Amino acid sequence: MTSSQYSRNGKEEEVDMAMTDEDAAIQAISTLGTLSEEQQEAKVRIDTILCSDDPFIDINELFNLYNILYFRSLLLPRVEVSWSPRLTLCAGICELVRDPNNGNKYTKTRLKxxxxxxxxxxxxxxINTLLHEAIHAYFFITTSWRHSRGDDGTGHGAGFLLLADAINNHGCYEVTVFHTFHDEVESYRTHVWQCDGTCRSRPPFFGLVKRAMNRAPGKGDSWWQKHQNECGGSFEKIAETEMTKAQSEKMNGLERAGRQRNKIDAWVGKDRTLTAKAAEKDAMDDSLRSKKRPPSQSSEVDARKKIRTAVCCPICAETVATNEINNHLDRSHPS
Structure with missing residues (x-):
């Protein structure tokens, strides 16, 4: 039977290459029957932290204690724990890290x-999110990075459920399979693109792509080629996050002008849609009234049509032809 080595508290230990998630879970659970002195001390410190009224949590301190109590002291120093300001699609993530100096093999994990x-x-x-990701990290390390993806491909197979249930029962936690907070996730997805192709009429997305970061849909998306084959439409940005004053001041003139152009394009596009609908309605009305309209009213009708094909500049309030609004902005308001 082959084996590999890893570090536990500075010591080299043998790891069974054939170990499964279920095997690793059973080994961790077996230590909870009679706690060692080190585990008892860790539990006392954890209880003190959780009973405190202080809303602040030192996730690194807590992770170190959970490592001792629930994960056989195997996680440190191979797991790096941190807060992520950019993670907006789920509450936590466990990333594998390759070591270029060791044949580009996985050697560590980042828990964010x-x-x-x-x-x-x-x-x-x-706390529940921290424990959830710690379970993933434990399985990666103990199974030599062969942590099972489970039936649903998410890594929450029988081993995960077994260990999570044991930890919940032991410490009265609520570690669940999924920990996405839908309302919070949606609140950060403020960059929105709309497709002008046939997919805009198909559920469940109706041609909309919403993201927390300003990254337009493109070839980097796994679904892009399928979309091109089945729809082939183009995406236009229709909404984005309002910038703070500090963020705006950091932008150069070209970036600020580009952002303004995006807003104007969306605004003019909406105006064109409304104008087209109004023009269609008026054309029908005019056809019904044409026989009754005196010749003197023709000039008024022409003037009304001209007004509908023009828009008001949002900067100087000058009336400009709809198809000339961008040229007007570049020429009269370059910055």
Whole structure:
């Protein structure tokens, strides 16, 4: 039987290459029957932290204690724990890290908690998310990075459920399979693109792409080629996050002008849609009234049509032809 080595508290130990998630879970659970002196001390410190009224949690301190109590002291120093200001799709993530000096093999994991999603959540959500990701890290390390993806491909197979259930029962936690907070996730998806192709009429997305970061849909998306084959439409940005004053001041003139152009294009596009609908309605009305309209009214009708094909500049309030608004902005308001 082959084996590999890893570090536990500075010591080299043997790891069974054939170990499964279920095997690793059973080994961890077996230590909870009669706690060692080190585990008892860790539990006392954890209880003290959780009973405190202080809303602040030192996730690194807590992770170190959970490592001793629930994970056989195998996680440190191979797991790096941190808050992530950019993680907005889920509350936590466990990333594998390759070592270029060791044949590009996996040697460590990064456990990240979402600062945007968790900073306004109850403290218990932070703790349950921390334990959830710690379970993933434990399986990666103990199974030599062959942590099972499970039936649903998410890594929450029988081993995960077994260990999570044991930890919940032991410490009265609520570690669940999924920990996405839908309302919080949606609140950060403020960059929105709309497709002008046939997919805009198909559920469940109706041609909309919403993201927390300003990254337009493109070839880097796994679904892009399928979309091109089945729809082939183009995406136009229709909404984005309002910038703070500090962010705006950091932008150069070209970036600011580009952002303004995006807003104007969306605004003019909306105006064109409304104008087209109004023109269609008026054309029908004019056809019904044409026989009754005196010749003197023709000039008034022409004037009304001209007004509908023009828009008001949002900067100087000058009336400009709809198809000339961008040229007017570049020429009269270059900055």
């Amino acid at each position: 908690l979402s600062e945007p999603l968790l900073k306004f959540r109850p403290r218990s959500d932070v």
